[in-house]
Amino acid sequence: MFKYNCLNPIAQVGLAKFDKNYENTENVAEADGILVRSAAMHDMELSDNLKCVARAGAGVNNIPLDKCAEKGIVVFNTPGANANAVKELVISGMLLASRDIIGSAKWVEANKDDENLAKTQEKEKKKFAGTEIAGKKLGVIGLGAIGVLVANAAIGLGMEVYGYDPYLSVKSAWSLDKSVKHVVDVNDIYKNCDFITIHVPLMDSTKNTINAEAISLMKDGVIILNFARDILCDEKAVLAGIASGKVRKYVSDFANPTTAGQVGCIVTSHLGASTEEAEDNCAKMAVDEMRNFLENGNIINSVNYPNCDMGVCSAKARVTICHKNTANMITKFTATFGDLNINIENMMNKSKGDYAYTIIDVADDINDDIITKLNSIDGVIKVRAI
Numbered sequence: 001m002f003k004y005n006c007l008n009p010i011a012q013v014g015l016a017k018f019d020k021n022y023e024n025t026e027n028v029a030e031a032d033g034i035l036v037r038s039a040a041m042h043d044m045e046l047s048d049n050l051k052c053v054a055r056a057g058a059g060v061n062n063i064p065l066d067k068c069a070e071k072g073i074v075v076f077n078t079p080g081a082n083a084n085a086v087k088e089l090v091i092s093g094m095l096l097a098s099r100d101i102i103g104s105a106k107w108v109e110a111n112k113d114d115e116n117l118a119k120t121q122e123k124e125k126k127k128f129a130g131t132e133i134a135g136k137k138l139g140v141i142g143l144g145a146i147g148v149l150v151a152n153a154a155i156g157l158g159m160e161v162y163g164y165d166p167y168l169s170v171k172s173a174w175s176l177d178k179s180v181k182h183v184v185d186v187n188d189i190y191k192n193c194d195f196i197t198i199h200v201p202l203m204d205s206t207k208n209t210i211n212a213e214a215i216s217l218m219k220d221g222v223i224i225l226n227f228a229r230d231i232l233c234d235e236k237a238v239l240a241g242i243a244s245g246k247v248r249k250y251v252s253d254f255a256n257p258t259t260a261g262q263v264g265c266i267v268t269s270h271l272g273a274s275t276e277e278a279e280d281n282c283a284k285m286a287v288d289e290m291r292n293f294l295e296n297g298n299i300i301n302s303v304n305y306p307n308c309d310m311g312v313c314s315a316k317a318r319v320t321i322c323h324k325n326t327a328n329m330i331t332k333f334t335a336t337f338g339d340l341n342i343n344i345e346n347m348m349n350k351s352k353g354d355y356a357y358t359i360i361d362v363a364d365d366i367n368d369d370i371i372t373k374l375n376s377i378d379g380v381i382k383v384r385a386i
């Protein structure tokens with residue numbers, strides 16, 4: 001029997017994935033796993049019983065990742081679970097920027113008492129006319145979970161799509177529509193595209209990716225979309241681009257005093273992942289990750305330990321070890337089993353930064369003595385018998 005604790009309300013469709021071997025506990029100290037959305041965990045006491053934390057969402061800045069890693073607590077997030085929600089908002093952003101739908105709706109509201117509205121609109125509508133997106137060139141910077149969906153949807157809408165991602169994953173490459181043109185120099189996107197959308201993670205190296213220099217290379221009348229993070233764009237440079245006529249519209253999902261209410265800016269209030277479906281997907285994925293880890297010892301989508309997946313154990317028993325990423329660890333593990341004359345049938349070891357994880361399937365039952373011996377190896381953080 002495993003126990004889990006929810007620090008925030010978690011969508012019911014996710015919790016429904018726990019079977020009879022799981023019990024929800026209000027007492028966080030006895031939980032094997034914690035499900036969390038935005039609750040701050042930095043000052044929380046982490047019990048020795050806690051094995052994992054699953055964040056239903058992508059950002060993990062509310063979780064003390066190092067402190068967890070140090071205690072052998074594996075932290076998961078749910079990358080891609082909200083990608084479709086963001087993709088749909090990006091597509092709507094392109095449409096809102098192409099035609100003055102917002103201006104037209106505001107005009108109708110302001111003239112709602114005009115008895116001749118039906119006639120007046122015919123005179124006024126040219127003010128809100130725009131362009132179509134079919135046939136235009138879209139540049140997608142960052143082809144991860146969101147970027148791939150945006151690129152593929154834009155192909156479906158008749159756009160010519162250029163994609164740039166120097167670290168493209170095999171999964172993304174498989175998922176990408178074959179009509180998307182692969183760009184190796186991001187400047188080619190700046191020089192050629194009518195719409196440019198950015199979907200990279202915020203890191204020191206990606207801050208201000210869209211800066212004055214990049215904008216100077218862009219086509220006149222370019223539309224820039226930012227549904228990733230505001231500081232990926234130098235927004236002062238974007239405003240200067242709007243003032244000079246270089247940039248036609250800037251669409252951002254991150255309200256701040258720089259762009260809110262500014263001419264040429266369409267700004268939403270971080271709505272990207274705010275759909276019922278995205279919350280459900282995150283909850284389902286978080287529970288799947290937690291169950292796979294607690295029941296099989298597999299790590300998929302961890303942010304503080306390496307991914308390490310050996311499927312379901314078909315040997316007699318499985319041992320998992322969270323440990324420091326230092327020399328000779330595997331030799332010491334195999335020697336421990338060798339000394340006890342226990343045959344290792346299968347094993348996997350992966351590392352991520354200072355930490356590593358090993359799964360060992362063996363041909364004999366695991367007893368407390370073996371666990372104690374493995375735990376006593378210098379650098380071992382947590383050992384579990386599955």
Ligand SMILES: NC(=O)c1ccc[n+]([C@@H]2O[C@H](COP(=O)([O-])OP(=O)(O)OC[C@H]3O[C@@H](n4cnc5c(N)ncnc54)[C@H](O)[C@@H]3O)[C@@H](O)[C@H]2O)c1
Pocket residue numbers: 058079080082083086141142143144145146147164165166167168169172199200201202205206227228229253270271272273274
């Ligand atoms: N608006 C919202 O509510 C919302 C919701 C979810 C995510 N986001 C943002 O969107 C970003 C992307 O999300 P995702 O799920 O697609 O992430 P992801 O990790 O699946 O994809 C990111 C991609 O960017 C690529 N990349 C990294 N550095 C790059 C660079 N310098 N140039 C080009 N490509 C680069 C990576 O190789 C990866 O393919 C997130 O980091 C987050 O900030 C926003």
